[in-house]
Amino acid sequence: MNQYSVWRYLLILIIVTVGFVYALPNLYGKDPALQVTSARGFELPSDLTANIDDALMLEGISYSSKERQGNRMLYRFADTEDQLKAAGVLRDALGDKFIVALNLAHATPSGLRAIGGKPMTLGLDLQGGVHFLMQLDMDTARSQQLDRFVDDIRAALRAEGIRYVSVRHEGKGLLAMLRSAEDRDRTMNILRTDQSLQGLNIKELAAGETFGISATVNEQQLLVLQQTALKQNITTLRNRVNELGVAEPVIQQQGADRVVVQLPGIQDTVAAKKIIGATATLEYRAVDENNDAFTAAQTGRIPPESRLYMDDNGNPILLKKRLIVSGNQLIGASASFDQQSGQPSVSVTLDGVGSKRMLDFTRDNVGNRMAVVYIEQKPGGRKIEDVISVAVIREPFGKRFQTTGIGSIQEASQLSLLLRAGALAAPMEIIEERTVGPSLGADNVAQGFKSVMIGFVLVLLFMAIYYKVFGLVANLALFTNLVLLIALLSMLGATLTMPGIAGIVLTIGMAVDANVLIFERIREELANGNTPQASIRAGYEKAFSTIADANITTLIAAFVLFLFGTGPVKGFAVTLSLGILTSMFTAIMGTRAVINLIYGGKKRVRKLAI
């Protein structure tokens, strides 16, 4: 007699039922939807939904459902026509403060959603989209940090009344030259004690004609710098992606100095690359009115407090090294046309510190000129610095002002978007990019589905012919295995990629192995003259340790793949490991349960259909 206890049947039944329920969401399609988020990533105001309802009602557009998901509202529509109409209406009604993005929301019924049911996420290779791996440019970050230290040390020395020969950025460190041993000791003291100057390794230079101190940024400070820069960059990238209105973007830290950005389903990949990769910022600098730029350019003698730039027309211009305001102090920017000249312009709003500094500067410099420098970091540490406008300060201003001199209104709006989203704290370089067009994604889904189905059907046929009733039982287990695997992948929120599909296909092939091992054992036992019931029992028992050993070794290999693999390899490893686990359950417990139901209860079984 081969029989399972009732609780065992129950357990199998429960697992299989749960599996079917959680695999179910994958059968539903997608609803056209709109996603509303705050432009700056703030909490959504409580009256927002009422406003949206009013606006839509006015235009006679109805949505099929709305739901709040964290910081976004999702509105589903019956068809794309309604969706597009509503998008236009809401964009007008909500203005700049909110972003209305087109989205395809899963059409999983609310009952299933309530218990956490959701379909598998399709990888970028299946639904199209952009994947970037970006790396922080630490050399530039270090150099920026040193520049800040130089400014701060100069300010501190001036505040203490110490006159220095020079404080400058030199190679990978900085160098301060002082006039006397006493000054040097005082400076050393300041460097040791001043709170804003911590994080430097300072060293007195051997006494000579001058009295010098050299300093480098210490490792710990660099690490802190790296971490904060990465954090800020992630925030900035989030803001930018938010502006693009992508549904379900992934922005994640990878390793110590990298960020992964994935924008699924995006159509205009070129524009996305521009926005994501741009490291543009603006700087406001005073024009050096005391020296002539042309002579400086000709003789190469540039005054120490200034730097030589070229303006749009290729004319040299001298700008003060000391910054008035940089992109970091910017809190708002929008594109518009200048009311007087009709030129495209960007109006800028500064934060408290920025507006105070701007006000202080402009008050003392009415009649002088101020320049706007556009800085873009290119890969490999190259920098593009354009003086985009030079204007005479007519009156003091602080918080809000306009910048003109931008080529077109498109450029103005792109620049304002970048400024709004914030500058990257340190430049990032795209070191890997994978873009998949939507048509290729669709092809991949079709081909993946087709090959899985064909492989699956071939195996089912073959098993049924080869093992008869036992083969059919194995097929049932195989099907259940596929359902359980899909349920697990859906529940874990794993992403299904093309190699993932290959993993599933391979799992099917290997899941069969467990049953083959068992059935061959049963055949052997029968051939040795054992009774059918005893053969079934011995077959399952003896095959178990073989299956366990074989699967554990494969799991070890899959686990290593998961640890060391990236992207596609990882996806393959996940499906393979999960597939091994589910196949152990269905191929051993599942088939045994069914075989027991068929043969186990009978007192006398003459022959097994195997």
Next chain:
Amino acid sequence: MRFLRAKTNIDFMSQSKLALIFSSILIVCSITSLALNGLNFGLDFTGGTLIEVGYPSAPEISDVRANLKRAGFDSIVQTFGTATDIVVRIPPSEATESNAELSTRVLAALSESVDGEIEMRRVEFVGPQVGDELAEQGILAVIYAMVGVFLYVMFRFQWRFSVGAVAALFHDIVVSMGVLSFVQIEFNLTVVAAILAVVGYSLNDTIVLFDRIRENFPRYRKRQPVEVVNTSINETLSRTLMTSTTTLLVLSALFYFGGEIIHGFAFTLIVGVVIGTYSSIYVASTALLMLGVSKFDLMEVEKEGATLNTRP
């Protein structure tokens, strides 16, 4: 239905000398091919830019090449799967421009001489630093997988079995890579995944056989180790054939219907499954015998089965 009508009793191990020579030739050929032809490394390892575009109708490849040359691109142009799909590969350079601009300019150059619209299907860019890392990770993954397997088999069986299993793995990896190098299939990340899957499959096969050998040593106490191994191979033969067949069925479906991207993956696995099946029988078992495995090696493991009897 059965592959094998009656109980087989093939003397596999009598051919072990021949197999040893055959395996040695395979490995020497593989290493020679790897040294002479090298692997056709894909973008994942070399770095560079790849752009796949779909044309409305099949373009003249030479025109596409000339177009790109005129635009100043040093590129390789090939069809991909169908005649309307074109892949442009641009080797890594001391890029003075970001790749974003590069791919955009290539697309612009390609669309110039075409009526209708060409469609961007795929852009891949891999920086040189990423390529090196991926290669390093791939090699590390294989080494760690081998160490993990060695330890597990040593724990469950005995060290001679570990050596046998790892020797078979090594054989499979070298020969698979040799075949890849011989037919110059593009070696990319998915192919690495395939090789690791081959490792998994071949292991599976080897372990099943070892398991039977472990079981048979106490059962046939009087027989010589060679005979025990032979019997074990014969007893697991129908299972080996059956599993290889189903796996190959599924892989053929992938190979023929899975699309161009999965082609290399499926091919590698098909080669690997065939070699893996052969190596479990000849490499792993031969190594086991050459190391002088005997019934004394497995005496204490004999009880293993007893504790498992209570399990389903």
